[in-house]
Amino acid sequence: MLALLFSVPVQAQILPRESPVPGGIAVVPVAAETEPAPEVYFDDQRVLVVPHAGKWQAVVGLPLSLSPGPQAVQVNDRNGQRREFSFIVQPKDYAEQRLVVKDRRMVEPSAKDLARIARETEIIRKVFATWSDRPLTSLQFAPPARGRISSVFGLRRYFNDQPRQPHSGIDIAGPVGTPVTAPFAGIVANTGEYFFNGRTIFIDHGQGLISMFNHLSRITVKSGARVAAGDKIGEIGMTGRVTGPHLHWTVSLNNSRVDPALFLPQDAVDNGN
Numbered sequence: 001m002l003a004l005l006f007s008v009p010v011q012a013q014i015l016p017r018e019s020p021v022p023g024g025i026a027v028v029p030v031a032a033e034t035e036p037a038p039e040v041y042f043d044d045q046r047v048l049v050v051p052h053a054g055k056w057q058a059v060v061g062l063p064l065s066l067s068p069g070p071q072a073v074q075v076n077d078r079n080g081q082r083r084e085f086s087f088i089v090q091p092k093d094y095a096e097q098r099l100v101v102k103d104r105r106m107v108e109p110s111a112k113d114l115a116r117i118a119r120e121t122e123i124i125r126k127v128f129a130t131w132s133d134r135p136l137t138s139l140q141f142a143p144p145a146r147g148r149i150s151s152v153f154g155l156r157r158y159f160n161d162q163p164r165q166p167h168s169g170i171d172i173a174g175p176v177g178t179p180v181t182a183p184f185a186g187i188v189a190n191t192g193e194y195f196f197n198g199r200t201i202f203i204d205h206g207q208g209l210i211s212m213f214n215h216l217s218r219i220t221v222k223s224g225a226r227v228a229a230g231d232k233i234g235e236i237g238m239t240g241r242v243t244g245p246h247l248h249w250t251v252s253l254n255n256s257r258v259d260p261a262l263f264l265p266q267d268a269v270d271n272g273n
Contacts, residue, residue: 014052014138016059016262021092023064023154025253025262028085029055030075039076045254047073048207050136059139061253062089064154064166094154094166113195120194127190127202127210128252134206141183141263142229144213145236145247147174153259168257169212169250176217176245178236182227183211191219198240201233208255214248215240
């Protein structure tokens with residue numbers, strides 16, 4: 001089974017690793033860096049662009065629900081001209097994971113719970129749809145906690161043999177109280193305690209790049225706070241729907257949940273081979 005161990009500093013990177021599959025990332029050069037930064041859209045969502053290798057690069061999040069095949073981003077330049085740049089999405093099969101949750105309420109919520117979940121889902125939807133025009137020159141992410149990856153991204157999940165949404169992040173197992181740090185600079189967009197997610201923090205890194213941290217035992221930042229990479233924001237816990245203490249880390253890019261491991265250098269990943 002794939003296991004990642006985040007324990008030592010790793011080399012930073014300019015762009016996330018490209019993986020043009022559902023739940024992955026496509027990197028599409030769209031203009032010369034000498035031109036003004038263009039506006040780029042994918043599926044009507046604004047796309048992050050960064051300068052790299054003499055080009056403006058569109059860093060496109062690909063939703064897990066996306067069908068493989070030809071896709072395109074739309075580019076609007078400052079003269080009002082609209083162009084398309086194509087790329088191919090490759091198929092990917094994700095593994096299955098079956099978990100046993102002792103608290104049946106977390107698998108079969110009551111009517112009152114469902115109303116709460118609906119309210120929280122709307123809050124989460126709005127946070128993930130956030131766009132802020134902060135220029136980014138690199139995407140140098142660091143692991144947000146030390147520990148072993150107990151669940152990877154994209155797993156087709158079953159709780160008590162009931163199918164649920166695929167795993168939209170990675171789980172970092174660690175003792176309760178393990179520090180959680182910001183993987184990249186940003187602004188704390190929201191904090192709260194959610195039915196499934198437990199104590200949660202959202203960080204807006206800019207240009208539609210959002211991190212979410214779930215199941216915390218403590219939150220040590222407030223909404224609106226500016227954080228730098230490496231700043232402590234909370235501690236690992238087991239609040240919400242969990243089977244043990246861990247941090248669930250989600251990365252959303254142009255409102256698509258993508259594999260956070262792609263933002264980490266390859267030397268942070270041990271695939272067991």
